[in-house]
Amino acid sequence: MSTAVVYCSQTGYTRTYARWLAESLGTEALPFERRDEAAASGADTLVFLSWFHAGGLKGAKWLRGLMDAQPGKRYVVVGVGAYPMPSEDWPQSDTDEAFERAFPRERYSALKHFYCQGGFDFDRLCTLDKLAMRAFFRMQAKAAETDPRIAFALESMKQGFDGTNRAYLQPVLDYLGA
Ligand SMILES: Cc1cc2nc3c(=O)[nH]c(=O)nc-3n(C[C@H](O)[C@H](O)[C@H](O)COP(=O)(O)O)c2cc1C
CATH class of the missing domain: 3.40.50.360 (Flavodoxin domain)
Known part of the structure; x- marks a missing residue:
């Protein structure tokens, strides 16, 4: 095989x-x-x-x-x-x-x-994906205030992991x- x-x-x-x-x-x-x-x-x-x-x-x-x-x-x-x-x-x-x-x-x-x-x-993303992720971070910010799962995911991505x-x-x- x-x-x-x-x-x-x-x-x-x-x-x-x-x-x-x-x-x-x-x-x-x-x-x-x-x-x-x-x-x-x-x-x-x-x-x-x-x-x-x-x-x-x-x-x-x-x-x-x-x-x-x-x-x-x-x-x-x-x-x-x-x-x-x-x-x-x-x-x-x-x-x-x-x-x-x-x-x-x-x-x-x-x-x-x-x-x-x-x-x-984030730094290794192509320009288009950087723009998409910036928009995504903005969109999720409100939801992160009440949903700890979203808050965790958002923070991990912002910091990089x-x-x-x-x-x-x-x-x-x-x-x-x-
Ligand atoms: C624009 C964009 C959209 C993404 N969408 C998802 C998604 O829908 N679900 C998910 O689990 N991860 C998503 N990710 C995270 C990537 O899948 C993750 O960073 C992955 O490790 C990237 O793999 P690579 O390093 O091989 O490119 C997204 C990342 C970017 C930049």
Whole structure:
């Protein structure tokens, strides 16, 4: 069984997970610019790691196209976002909802997916995302006054954080049988 690892990342947290995963699997983590190599590699399994962006998953369109073109492959998605790992305070439903927006359940019920917490680094964002985040911070400020969850998330993002943890990939490795 061979596995290809492709990742899409802006500020580096998803790249970190992709490199950890590739290292554990004894393969190379291919950046999104080299996605065609992964598609053409003939690997039985393709793991796509990408980051949540405004409730969607970057690069999902490419993966949907590849799944149509190469239905015989096994696909696994690892979504990386700013949300903490699922817990009582931060239910899985938050990240599942974003995943299902990119891969609607009616069509992709069999697509295996995992979540890993990334981080946030305002200075490394592209100009457009900086503008979007400034607007988002302003929008959330009012809600943060009454919702401690929102206040926590807002403060973490404003200060910046690195929530990556190699252990979060263990369920992915278990699933892949590695
Ligand atoms: C404009 C923008 C929108 C975002 N939207 C979401 C989101 O909807 N859900 C989420 O969990 N994280 C969201 N994030 C946080 C990123 O997914 C997080 O910072 C991730 O670690 C970035 O990965 P990267 O370092 O590989 O680019 C957003 C970040 C930006 C800049």
